[in-house]
Amino acid sequence: MIWWLSMNELIVLKLGGSVITRKEEKEFEINSENLKRISKEIANALNERDFGLVIVHGAGSFGHLPAKRYELYKGLRNKTQLMGFSIAHKSMQYLNLHVIDYLQKSGINAIPYQASAVGILSNGRLVHFPTTIIKKLVEMNIVPVSHGDVLIDEKMGIGILSGDHLVPYLAKKLNATRVIIATDVDGIYTKDPKKNEDAEFLREINSNTISKIEEIGTSNAIDVTGGMKRKLQELLELVRFGIESEIISGTKHGILERALKGERNLGSIIKF
Ligand SMILES: Nc1ncnc2c1ncn2[C@@H]1O[C@H](COP(=O)(O)OP(=O)(O)OP(=O)(O)O)[C@@H](O)[C@H]1O
Ligand SMILES: [Mg+2]
Numbered sequence: 001m002i003w004w005l006s007m008n009e010l011i012v013l014k015l016g017g018s019v020i021t022r023k024e025e026k027e028f029e030i031n032s033e034n035l036k037r038i039s040k041e042i043a044n045a046l047n048e049r050d051f052g053l054v055i056v057h058g059a060g061s062f063g064h065l066p067a068k069r070y071e072l073y074k075g076l077r078n079k080t081q082l083m084g085f086s087i088a089h090k091s092m093q094y095l096n097l098h099v100i101d102y103l104q105k106s107g108i109n110a111i112p113y114q115a116s117a118v119g120i121l122s123n124g125r126l127v128h129f130p131t132t133i134i135k136k137l138v139e140m141n142i143v144p145v146s147h148g149d150v151l152i153d154e155k156m157g158i159g160i161l162s163g164d165h166l167v168p169y170l171a172k173k174l175n176a177t178r179v180i181i182a183t184d185v186d187g188i189y190t191k192d193p194k195k196n197e198d199a200e201f202l203r204e205i206n207s208n209t210i211s212k213i214e215e216i217g218t219s220n221a222i223d224v225t226g227g228m229k230r231k232l233q234e235l236l237e238l239v240r241f242g243i244e245s246e247i248i249s250g251t252k253h254g255i256l257e258r259a260l261k262g263e264r265n266l267g268s269i270i271k272f
Contacts, residue, residue, distance in 0.1 A: 010052040010138065011178045011260065012171045013042075014163050017060025017148070018184035019250035020099065023221040028061055030095065035102045038182070038256060043106035045260030052138040053260075054170055055103075055110070058163040059148040062095040063088055064222045067160055072150055073224045076157025085158050088150045089116055096147050109142045115149035115166065121159040126169050135174060146170075148225070162225035168238045168245075176243060180259050181231060182250030184219075187268030188232060191215040205232065205270045235270045245270045 015038065022029040046053065059067070067073060070084020096112050103110035113134060120128040137144045146166060153159030164181075171179050189199035191214050202209050218227030226233075235245045248267030249255045255266050 008051075009178070010054070010174055010176045011180060012054045012056065012167055012174070012176045013256075013260070014167045014179075014181045015055060015057040015099070016181065016183035016250055017058030017063065017163070018219065018221065019182055020057060021060025021062055021095065023060040023064070023184075023223075024219070026061055026065065026222060028065070028091065030098050032102075034251060035099065036105075037253065038250060039102040039106040039108065041254065041257035042103065042260060043108050044257050046108065046143075048261055051260075053143050054134060054138060054174065054176075055099075055143055055145045056163045056166050056170065057096070057099050057145065057147045059092060059225075060095070061221075062091045063148050063160075064224050066091055067150070067224045068222050072158060073160050075153060075155075075159060081158065085150050092147055092149055096145065099147075100145055103143065103145065110145050111137060111142055113137075113144040113146040115146050115161050116151050119149075119151050119161060121151045121153040121156075121161060123155045124153065124159050124165075126161065126165065127154070129166075129169060129173075131170065131173050134170070138174075160225060162230065164225060164231045164234050168234045168243075171238060171243050171245075172241050179235065179238065179243060179245035180256070181235070181245065181247045182256050183228075183231075183247060184249070184251050185228075186249045186252070187247045188213065188216070188228065192217065192219065192228075194219055202268050203265065205236075205268055206272050232270070236272075239270060239272045 066088040100110045134144045148163035151161045191199040193199040216229045246269045
């Protein structure tokens with residue numbers, strides 16, 4: 001007997017590395033309080049209503065630190081980087097195992113989907129990433145959990161697949177109805193809110209409000225894949241495919257649960 005999920009709705013969710021690790025402290029440490037709470041919030045939403053869910057988690061300190069140390073974002077330049085490639089991947093697998101563990105303990109049928117084993121980049125952009133198995137898993141009510149990773153790059157030898165790049169790629173290929181990005185700020189501001197007290201919150205990013213963004217980039221934590229700027233660029237591309245996305249706080253209690261239950265306008269919505 002197989003329980004197939006009727007796929008009226010599919011959400012692709014990114015759990016930011018800034019939420020699930022102690023990224024700012026620049027240490028290889030999982031933020032277990034956040035991860036435990038978030039796992040419960042996801043489980044509550046899944047128990048309340050039927051929707052397909054694919055999770056991608058970011059790297060936080062576990063990926064950005066080795067990527068910086070071995071300059072993996074520059075492509076293959078020396079043999080030492082190959083050990084860096086191996087170390088960065090192992091570090092992400094360690095983080096992934098813990099994410100899966102917390103999700104399972106909350107009752108979620110989570111299973112890892114290892115990006116480096118199946119994906120290929122070309123100049124940092126995904127050119128190959130099979131999703132047949134992801135689709136089947138979701139239909140069976142299993143939650144695939146992929147993550148930012150180190151990948152073979154056909155132009156640069158090796159490269160980094162950012163979770164922020166994987167999310168819109170999956171959303172397009174899987175025809176997702178919604179994308180939710182949980183990070184450590186409430187959404188997009190006119191400037192980095194951690195560095196500027198006068199930063200104004202932007203509830204909606206559209207052709208009128210986008211020019212209000214004065215400064216957007218990375219936080220104080222190490223981030224080799226472009227921080228909030230890259231997120232916005234990637235999500236703006238998604239708009240062309242008619243997929244709405246929202247950047248919300250993953251650090252404030254209950255926001256993610258409400259978003260997964262269908263509420264909108266809890267963070268910054270990107271639509272044009
Ligand atoms: N204009 C802006 N609005 C909001 N946040 C901004 C802005 N400019 C820079 N930031 C920074 O972007 C950070 C979030 O991006 P970051 O890539 O560090 O998080 P993440 O995606 O959760 O982590 P990871 O990349 O490890 O998955 C915030 O902590 C904030 O300091
Ligand atoms: Mg980032």
